[in-house]
Amino acid sequence: MRPEILFPLFQDVTALPGIGPRLATLLAKLTGPRVKDVLFHKPTSLVDRTRRTTVEEAPENEIVTLKAQVEEHIPGRRQGQPYKVRMYDGTGFLHLVYFHGRPDYLKKQLPVGEVRIVSGKCDRYGSEIQILHPDLVMTEDEAAETPLLEPVYPLTAGIVPKTMRKAVQGAVSLCPPLPEWLPEDIRARGEWPDFRTAIRQLHAPESAADLDPETPARERLAFDEVYARQLALQLVRSRRKAQAGYPLKGDGSKVKALLEAAPFAPTGAQLRAFDAIKSDMEAPTHMTRLLHGDVGAGKTFVAALAAAQAAEAGMQTAIMAPTEILARQHAKTLTQLLEPAGLSVIALTGRDKGKARADLLERMAGGTVDVICGTHALFQEGIEFAGLGLVVIDEQHRFGVSDRMRLTAKGKRPDTLVMTATPIPRTLSLSVYGDLDVSRLDEKPAGRIPPETRLINMERLDEVVDGVRRAIDRGDRVYWVCPLVEESEMSELSAAEDRWRHLKAQLGEDRVGLLHGRMKPAEKEAVATDFRAGKMDVLVATTVIEVGVDAPDATVMIIEHAERFGLAQLHQLRGRVGRGDKPSSCLLLYKGPLGETARARLEMMRETDDGFRIAEEDWRLRGAGDPLGLRQSGLPDFKLADMEIHGDLIAIANDQARLDVNRDPELTGERSEALRVLLYLFEQDQGVRLLKSG
Structure with missing residues (x-):
């Protein structure tokens, strides 16, 4: 039950002065439907009438x-x-x-x-x-x-400044004195006021300096918000660690066979990551580990080792990918890696219908298949596993914490390995993945030659097309990435379909293919397969190829209007080439003049191939806008904290939350009431659901 002390803050906004039903609808869209949402609506500037x-x-x-x-x-x-x-x-x-x-x-x-x-x-x-x-x-x-000093708030059509200020003041007056959830040493370090005082100071700035996010009041509120998030994640982690898992121990034979038959020598980072995963899998508790690494660092090979470990213990592995095309590609790659160890691999996607699908489901339920690759549809009702011991989720940033919690419903609390090819700055990994143990792949396989990256003005497009003609005449394969599918009157960007028609006219009808997100899965896969098999030389695509279209002998990546892409996305796209031992290149086509941030992004791409350095720079350049393109799933939508400014508070909040939960896993101690108020106030549902009385 929500603590009674918070009842005033969880009233509908119609409880605020001047807010009737019509304005309540507008205000709910702007801030949220409750008094506390208005309370957390920060002023952005100050009108000084003094x-x-x-x-x-x-x-x-x-x-x-x-x-x-x-x-x-x-x-x-x-x-x-x-x-x-x-x-x-x-x-x-x-x-x-x-x-x-x-x-x-x-x-x-x-x-x-x-x-x-x-x-x-x-x-x-x-x-x-x-x-x-x-x-x-x-x-x-x-x-x-x-x-004579009035805070200025973000508004929406239909709500005037005077109404907003009156509503905020009403929300402030409804805020009761709350029990202190922060330890004294943390408050003292920042000279932070109590929560209620901080809220009052937030909405009653006495000068423009009071709007600085690094004032004690603003820092206190930002810390409270990230602390609530970290506390919820640590409760999830603690509860999972306390649950009995299924120890996945084997004799090492299948892992050994896989290593001996591998087409390359594993990197030290791959072996270290697998050692940590193996240790987790053999433990009697439930594993949930994040594996993140640079493009081409070999996540799939580590997943294959984990699947071999599960198979030794007589258990199946499910590998979940964000798209059907990637699921089928995983099945192909894993078949090559795991067949020598005697493991069978299938793909199950929405394309499988009728008898073929029934046969696959029968094999899964009968235990005659070891590894099943698919999309999130693998976890629908009616799909049964004989014994699901390990779940591997690829491109984890497309799924959130709630997805991770739901997955444990299949099988006997399967161990979970989540993977992403987006290197993640520590601040962000704590914020999104604070409930997970983390391994990072920071080495690339020996023999790989990083692509040469060049910046080219769009005005030189004809020269680029001539270069592509020469490249394909000598047997190279080329990706050409465009930011849009079709030309829009609102945009000057070249569309994939227009570029496809243009290149077909220049290079030959049968040499150029097209791939974009609006195509049907079967069409996408057919094009990707043809490109991989060398039946076409140039693949014009949107960012649908960012994860999943592998043609190991493709050597040229051209990204049109590269200034419109984020750093992490550019790095992901570049990672489609340079996977073999042939020299490769990445051409970043831009339309000038470039803004300062866009130029910094493109120069960084030219300077380095280190995904971890690029991720940190992306975080710095993009700030809290949409770091690494994660906004769509998993990245918390903070209202009081600004990740660009308050990012360093996350590590402190994470340490404190771990300490709290390690000392008092059920939150029954002397600070428990205050910590429960904190979780409910910031609606950290994952943590709230795990509280015994909540």
Whole structure:
């Protein structure tokens, strides 16, 4: 049950002053539907009305506050002209300008002969000094009671600043004193106020400096948000560790056979990662481990070793990929690796229908197949495994924590290995994967030659096409990546379909293929297979090839409008070439002039092939916008924390959360009530569900 102390904050926003049903709908879209969502709506700037000036000295294009006497009302002489009110302060005339102003209202608010204090942005129109639609018009008595510093909030159509400020102040007044969930040493280190004081300071800045995200109040709130997230992840991790797993121990024969038949010598990083996985699998507890590494670092080989370990213990492995094309590719690669060890591999995707599908399901349920590759459809009802011991999820960033929790429902609490070819900065890995143990592959197989990366202006497109013709004439294979599927009037970007038609005309009808996300899975796979088999020389594609279209002997990657892609995505695409022992190249075509960030991205691509360095730089350049393109799944949507600025707080929060859960796994100790309030306040459902009384 949600703690009673939080009830006021979980009321509907209609509990706030000035918010009726119509505004509640708008406010819910902007902030969320509850009082606490409004409470967490941060101001972005400050209107400072403390600056008093005279009409003569009023600066242009700045908000000013003036005291003057109302001299005359001047209605517009014809339709469309504004209504004006002339004022005088002894130094000059000021005109207040209103379009569609109601004369009766304005005469009541600004009576001739009376003194008023007005505030707004000052402009000059010809010889006139004017304020268009003043923000405030007050008597001197009203001005004495009106705050002259006002926070400015993000708004949506239909909600005006005054309504938003009133709603926020209502939310602040409903915030009760909450029990302190932070240890004293952490609060003291940052000189942080208590939560309620921090919230009040957030919404009552006394200067622009108070809006700095690194002020003690803002840091405190950011820490609370990431701490709640880390505490939930550590509760998930602790509960899983406490659950009995199925020890997957074998005699080492299948792993040995796989290693002896492998077409290459494993890297030290691969062997270290497998040692950690093997140790986890043999333990009586449930494994959940993240394997992340650079493009081409050999994740699939490590997954094959883990599958061999599971098979030695008589258990099956399911490998889940984000697309059918990648699932079938995994099946092909794993068959080559695992057949020498006597293991059978199948692919099961939505394409399999009728008797063929029934046969596959029968083999899975009967235990005559060891490794099953598919998409998330593997975990639908009606699909049965004889004994599922290991689940491998590829491209884990496309699935979230809740998916990981659901997977354990199949089999006897199968061990779970999640993999991504996106190297992840530590800050981000803690934020997204704090519930997992982590292994990283930071070495690439010997003999690989990194692609040579060049930046080329789109104006030299004809030269690039000539270069492609020469490359395919000598037997090379080329990827050509475009950012859109079809030409849009809203965009100047070349579309994949247009480029495909253009290259077919230049290079020959049967030499160029097209692959994009709107094609049916069977069409996609047919094109990918033809390209891999050498039946076409150039594959024009959208980013659908980022994960999954492997043609080991492709040596040229061309990325059109490379300035529109993120660093991590560029690195993923470049990783499609340079997988063999032949020299390869990556051409980044850009349209100038380049902005500073775009240029920095492309220069970084030219400088290095190190995915971990690129990931850190991507994190720095993109900040909290959409680091590594993870926004669609798994990356928490923080409201109070800014990952670009508060990223270092995550490690501290993670350490504290681990300490809390290790000391008190059930949260029953002296700080338990406060920690429960924290989890419920930030709606960390994974953690809340694991609390005994919740």
